[in-house]
Amino acid sequence: MIQSKKQNIDYFPKWKPQMGTLGMLSNISEKVRYKALRNSSSAFIKRMDVRSMIFSRDGYKCVICGSSDDLQIDHIHSVYSVIKGKFPIEKLNTIENLRTLCRHCNASKIP
Numbered sequence: 001m002i003q004s005k006k007q008n009i010d011y012f013p014k015w016k017p018q019m020g021t022l023g024m025l026s027n028i029s030e031k032v033r034y035k036a037l038r039n040s041s042s043a044f045i046k047r048m049d050v051r052s053m054i055f056s057r058d059g060y061k062c063v064i065c066g067s068s069d070d071l072q073i074d075h076i077h078s079v080y081s082v083i084k085g086k087f088p089i090e091k092l093n094t095i096e097n098l099r100t101l102c103r104h105c106n107a108s109k110i111p
């Protein structure tokens with residue numbers, strides 16, 4: 001029997017912040033919280049399944065300049081904005097908050 005595996009947006013993996021990340025949010029320094037959250041988050045967006053879903057949705061092109069060189073996954077609302085309380089942590093690594101950028105556009109973003 002052949003099992004068909006649907007490759008669509010419904011299957012986008014769910015990010016689970018590393019144990020302690022959520023609990024740490026209120027009582028330790030901002031710098032430490034930022035690092036912990038960034039590490040947990042970047043491990044997730046380096047996953048091959050996550051990368052290939054975002055890249056394929058965006059057509060394997062930078063969403064700003066259209067280049068297909070050196071593509072990276074970018075957060076539309078950044079880890080920093082979560083730490084600042086401006087964006088909910090549960091939405092940080094959802095398909096809606098991730099996009100494809102080339103290295104150049106990612107590096108020249110206004111933080």
Ligand SMILES: [Zn+2]
Pocket residue numbers: 062063064065066067101102103104105106
């Ligand atoms: Zn670009």
